[in-house]
Amino acid sequence: MAEFERYLRFERDLSPHTVRAYLSDIRGLLDHLRGRIEALDIATLRAWLAGQHAEGKARATLARRTACARTFTAYCHRRGWLAADPGLLLGSAKAVRPLPAVLDQEQAQAVLERPPNAAEPKDLRDQAILELLYATGVRVSELCALDVDDVDRDRHVVRVLGKGRKERSVPFGLPALRALDAWCVNGRPLWVGPRSGAALFLGVRGGRIDQGTVRRLVHSRIAQVDGVPDMGPHGLRHTAATHLLEGGADLRSVQELLGHESLNTTQIYTHVSIDRLRAAYRQAHPRA
Template sequence: MGVDEVGVDREDVVIEFGRYLRLERDLSPHTVRAYLTDVNSLLDHTHGVLEGLDIGALREWLAGQHAAGKARATLARKTACARTFTAYCHRRGWLSTDPGLLLGSAKAPRPLPAVLDQRQAEAALDATPSGDPKELRDQALLELLYATGVRVSELCALDVDDVDRERNVVRVMGKGRKERTVPFGLPALRALDRWCIHGRPLWMKAGSGPALFLGVRGGRIDAGTVRRVVHARLAQVEGAPDLGPHGLRHSAATHLLEGGADLRSVQELLGHASLNTTQIYTHVSIERLRAAYRQAHPRA
């Protein structure tokens, strides 16, 4: 473990930084784990000595990660982690200066996401479930994912009372614990009603609580189950790309813009903090328009 030059135990530093990420930054457990892995790798590079974290050490560490074949998106995350960590250590008085201020921002490439076309989306949702609870649940969650564009984590966290059937909206707790209200249409409402009336009661257990979507054992549904449901349904649609729940989110956003929705409205529906994140869907729509033009125009 060791103690560095300013008398701070390495293990304590990592524990305190993790607590800061969870409680003050409110980052997801997945991001916290990734950041702490990066910090331990960085401290290994400086042999556990905090004062060894100068700009040269940061650049050497990132160069080593690049030489090890890390993807650009991974390098971008590691750069962000290093800057966050050195700023935190400087505020705590563990570093006399903040070398992260001199570190450039690595930008990850933003490839255009694969999406369903509207015909494929309709085919994926065109099902008449039997009275089987699993079929009712799967149809309801697929309809709601596509209707609202919510993240899979947001879908899994929904409670029964989060659905307002009078106004056809659902209350969603998004990233950064920011709440937003998202509308949905009649197909999703009908599917939800069928699940809540005829399916959910059959799977309810003492520990089910208020969870909207349940697993077969009565607990709150998990993201892995939702992913399997989406993959299985899209595998039945001829020509459809193999997408997960995030692919339905991308598809919903793209179809909204193609239908005439403005970018700000789509940003609010998706819960994006920055409009720049939402703008990728305009590129998706343009690429689809260009593809249609090349296919249809005689002088394309």
Template sequence: MGRDEVLGAFGRYLRFERDLSPHTVRAYLTDVSSLLDHLNRPVEDLDVAVLREWLAGQHDAGKARATLARRAACARTFTAYCHRQGWLAEDPGLLLGSAKAPRDLPAVLDQEQAQEVMDSASGVEPKELRDRAILELLYATGVRVSELCGLDVDDVDRDRHVVRVMGKGRKERSVPFGLPALRALDRWCIHGRPLWARAGSGPALFLGVRGGRIDAGTVRRVVHAALAQVEGAPDMGPHGLRHSAATHLLEGGADLRSVQELLGHASLNSTQIYTHVSIERLRAAYKQAHPRA
């Protein structure tokens, strides 16, 4: 098969069978396009030596370790697909190893800073009501910014204090939230949202000033603005509130499996980084407080 035919077929597989996001599909196709350019021969000639040469070239070009790990993973997905299609007699990706990307500990708020962030959005104007509800819900649930933007009014179960979230891979989960988030949502839905809602607003829970569904960029600006008002708070986006929520849950005694379910992680390995965060904070507190530290 020709290069464009291979890319087209692989792209359809990623979109319709793997159900990956458009952003992820673009990233995969960019990496595979680079690999095929390096191969410069029919895909049937792809072997582990070519894969290693391609990655070595990326390394020599100064690509970060995390980038190399991601591209190796993409290559393995591609070769497995080609093998299933019958274009490769064997799957060379099975022989391809790669170093794991380093996992930096995420910046998180302490619990007092989190409270100050929530309190930074106060007032009775629609924007202030919306921003407070966004901050409260992000911190209460640890949902991703894309999940928050996709919420509809009916996704909030007020009686059970649960929000229904559509996560990665179109996997639905229910996430609980507390009274502060419920109160903020009620104030927004009763006193704020009706003033911004338009004929084209649809069921979106959070709206922009023109009445359309809120976008991720607006949510990021809301979070950055709130954090800027809290002295000593790290500068981070919505994902920082997700990190903080997970860390505070573990520090409060929640078990790792429960936090995994709340965050919508497919693997427990993704959740375990928050135990490292908690240990680092414990170590810092120990050094500061223990006379023999």
């Protein structure tokens, strides 16, 4: 397990979250094998996955564990711990990827409206986070990892380190710039401490903000607006992508902004509103 963890971290360069998930999955597989790695064959793998399916595990979970098992068996085969790689024979149904809820533009405006007299550091920070999430569509992990120097105020661009340590620049607008300036000038200096470093967004104790805090604040702000579907930072990411498409952005540009390696991911991740579909139909179809 220790050697497999080093392989995932340093050779595959997977994110800490993915490494934790893979290690948890493999511990479950080894428990199923009762520690006997030599018993790992295609029948055992299928039985392990079938048992989880019978327990009601989601398709997405089963798909991830299948991919994890393939990675593990290939690694064991290369190390000489298995005579053959049983993962090559392991099939997997494609995970269902339902579209998350998305805000329309009026709902997004209501969520982003700044509460009156909100001048406390926490309010300034939360407003800047919400504006930046919606303006850029960055992942919550990417937002938490931002440093002060990653924001180029003159060019209205934020430098983001995404999956696979791939860097990209994402533009943002004036509302996000104003919110960031308010936080950096009137909020962040009041919370800066020995643990702050260069982190752009801080927690109340002065350390870099964590993903759980960001998720809670997004859910809390959205709950304050009547009629708005509950969602977290991923919902704002999806909303940003959808509004870009509705505004006329091409799919390739949205792919670059979101940091997707494949255009297929962007096609699944975004959807076009029914109003835009109707407008395109009326414009294009001869008998509309």
